[in-house]
Amino acid sequence: MRQMAVSRRGLIGSLGALAGCALMPRLAWASAAAEARFPAVARMVDGYVSSGKLPGMIAALGWGSSEAAMDISRGALAKGGAAAVDMDSLFRIYSMTKPITGMAAMMLVDEGRLRLDQPIADLLPAFAKMQVQAVPDGSISDLRPAKTQITVRHLLTHTAGLGYSIIQKGPIRDAYVKAGLVPGQASRMPLPGMDAPKPLASLAEFADVLATMPLVYEPGTVWSYSVGLDLLGRVIEVASGKPFDAFLAERLFEPCGMTSTWFRVPAAEAGRLTTNYGVLGGLLLPIDPGRSSTYLDAPPYPFGGAGLVSSPRDYDRFLAMLLGFGRIDGREVMSEAAVRLGTSNLLPAGTDLSRSFIKGNGFGAGGSVGLGEDAGTFGWAGAAGTVGFVSYRAAVRAGVYTQYMPSDAYPVHQEFAKAVLADVTGRKAAA
Incomplete structure (x- = not known):
């Protein structure tokens, strides 16, 4: 087994700062292999959906940069719906656009x-x-x-x-x-x-x-x-x-094989789009139904800070490219130097972090960066309950996808990082 050195703050501290249904959602059970390798993540995903807090959730996880992602999924694209959440479902990733x-x-x-x-x-x-x-x-x-x-x-x-x-x-x-x-x-x-x-x-x-x-x-x-x-x-x-x-499509999405990442979801793909919910008093209120989503319309311009819709499969390919220091499927998308610089701490010297929600961490090219003994973590989260990150020390990439607002209605961001840490350290202990 590969050597994996990872600290608690490196996986949690760098990301944790981001921070009822009448019908039981249909469960889409993940593979036994994924559950065995990531049991804490499986418990977390199952807990949110089986309790009725959310209609669907999926985690996409992978070791190294070349191993295909494993998924742990539960539930449906919308409350009471029949279409199950899977790796090709579409989610509003909001600020995960920033990296x-x-x-x-x-x-x-x-x-x-x-x-x-x-x-x-x-x-x-x-x-x-x-x-x-x-x-x-x-x-x-x-x-x-x-x-x-x-x-x-x-x-x-x-x-x-x-x-x-x-x-x-x-x-x-x-x-x-x-x-x-x-x-x-x-x-x-x-x-x-x-x-x-x-x-x-x-x-x-x-x-x-x-x-x-x-x-x-x-x-x-x-x-x-x-x-x-x-x-x-x-x-x-x-x-x-x-x-x-056009630059993103030509230089990132196409070479990474990200075929389901858009600022505007094509009408033909509306059946894959999740519904986004507002959480109010424990109730889920649909604020952007998938079949009639505002993301089916052309935005006034591409929002580089929070505008993309993507699938767990696609965003995992972006993370795999980063974990591969710019390479995926044997192809160079970015230089290793560009990835190393972008995932390093780029904050100006003496930056005041006292009022920030990244205290104790650095910041790179659009994402949070672990520092010191926690170095090696890079990623960011979205306003509707999504998060994606890589840990170079643990050689792991991880993302979780669901749709609710505001993001702090549930502690999904923090709990997911903790669950990944538990599974990574558990695997290290077993190695």
């Missing part, structure tokens, strides 16, 4: 078309003279000139000082919503607490409007979850000379 966008940028860094510490004003001149709020989330008229230019590194690591309507409060949040700077979607229906502004027409317009907004923090000083990865999509467009979604 994909991050790795796309790392390709361009590796090719010399971008530099990590390059000011984005080189490509987007409107960001040359930014203003910063004197008090974060305070007045949007009491401003001072930024001392530092926003760089590619800052966009990758949420240290650009940009805002996010799901994070900010007060006038700056209201200004983002009014301007249409809400790069994401959840439902065709208006939902309490979810912003539904008039969308902007393109990534270029998104970038131009964003450049008129004050920054919340001085660039390079504070980790604050932001629209940085969405803006990075526009940087990738300009640097590559291709539309952002």
